[in-house]
Amino acid sequence: MFYDSRYIYGDQNVEVPAHLNFGKYILDRLRLMNNEVALENGDTHEKLTYKELTDYAVNLSISLATIGVKKGDVVAVGAEKRLEFVPTVLAIVFTGATYTPYDLKSGRAILKHKLSITKPKYFICSNLFWSSYKDILTEFDCIKYFITLDEATDQLLSVKSLISCKNNTNHFEPPAIVQGQTDVAFILYSSGTTGMPKGVQLTHLNCILNSLPNDFKDPSLHTAFVYGEWYHNYDTFMTYKFLSAGKKVVYINEPTLESFLKCVDECKVDVAFLVPSIVGFCSKAEGVEKYNLKSLKIIYSRSSPLHSKIIEIVKKRFPGLQNILQGYGMTECGEPTSEIWGIKGPKSGSVGMASPGLIIKVVDPQTNKILGPNQRGEIRVAGSVFMKGYMGIDPSTYLDEENFFKTGDFGYYDEDKYFHIVDRFKDIIVYDGYKVAPLELESILLTHPGVREAAVVGKTVPDYGEEPTAFVVKQSSTSVTDKELVDYVANEVAPYMQLRGGVIFLDEIPRNTRGKILRRQLREMLN
Incomplete structure (x- = not known):
């Protein structure tokens, strides 16, 4: 690895115990x-x-x-x-x-x-x-x-x-x-x-660096809610961060929006580690006012970017909420970026600055040229937080010539060195030569009051390549039509980004256990 001024460095002075x-x-x-509560089941209140x-x-x-x-x-x-x-x-x-x-x-x-x-x-x-x-x-x-x-x-x-x-x-x-x-x-x-x-x-x-509690030292934070399973990097190491800080971690067995809100009320949760879909539900759910949510100060979201409108709506609905922070994470290297490290605070549309112990570059995947600010390319990472490797897989298949990990994520950093994730490379839709990011269209759809969930994939068509096509779960008690949503998006985007493949209504969007959309299943529905 050679130094390049276009590399973005997280704090390289990270303190870890000598024994490792x-x-x-x-x-x-x-x-x-000692006798302070470490873990609590939010359903049964066993501790x-x-x-x-x-x-x-x-x-x-x-x-x-x-x-x-x-x-x-x-x-x-x-x-x-x-x-x-x-x-x-x-x-x-x-x-x-x-x-x-x-x-x-x-x-x-x-x-x-x-x-x-x-x-x-x-x-x-x-x-x-x-x-x-x-x-x-x-x-x-x-x-x-x-x-x-x-x-x-x-x-x-x-x-x-x-x-x-x-x-x-x-x-x-x-x-x-x-x-x-x-x-x-x-x-x-x-x-x-x-x-x-x-x-x-x-x-x-790797595990020590992922568990350092430095980003949650705020003494006003006492109780963390972990939404997901302890099989995943995000939930696992957020739990260890809070245990390392001597604070309480609360979980529930079958997390839903209602059970989360009830848990915040009863357990006085002040920081919640959520997935984007639940944050989106918080912006539109009915009956939120029946819960006492004043304790909640911070919502932390990871997996995919949140639209600024969603963030503002949720802030208004939760009276004590100070910030909705976003991060960019993966099992292979924890959390490459986070708004927790943002020197200028949260920035709309970003997932924050480089995390301690990591080095990040943005590369044109076709030419391998390292890109500068506001130039879109593949995000690649290196550093001491990065995994030892995949089991049974040749490192040359996932590392570049400088031993940076090829994430497969399409994004950029701005003039303040805040990173923005556009989408996964493999999910990018190519319409008539133009690149269309499904995440951008999904974020716009989710701002419509009649949309509860949304997912966008490309439908293969002759001559033009792929047409953006939306799968939508309606908000309850709404009668939004497919034409209404197509027109809504058309007013917000360039012509090549319009939903030319139409809108298909579903009862639920297929997701994996981390809440990530299973786009392959959606593409199969179009064939």
């Missing part, structure tokens, strides 16, 4: 707290204090070591969201082994694929996960031990029995010495919106 052991890092932070969380993780870690779990092993966890999930993950990391998660809702084909990638030796699951996938799990000879978070069965050893004997937790240190820059702590998975997920190897150093 994620297990020791998080344990040291947990031990600073786990920092002391209880620490004791559980340490006891389980010691017990796992006694049955042979060690550095170099892969230990899988498959379960619904529950209080034991986070300390179980930490127990695995304390042993020096590598943790990998399997999503209860991912489906059979993807589970088989993930198992074939990581080949875990130990599998910790809930009885619900076991009953759902027992036949698949028992097909894999690599798994030597099955352990349940619930009551033991003939085939499942119980975590409860493992940690029933009291161990000396006060003087426990993670027993394995790790090489933090190379040893893998987590194997997470890419979102798999266009194919099977890839195994993303995150080192101990």
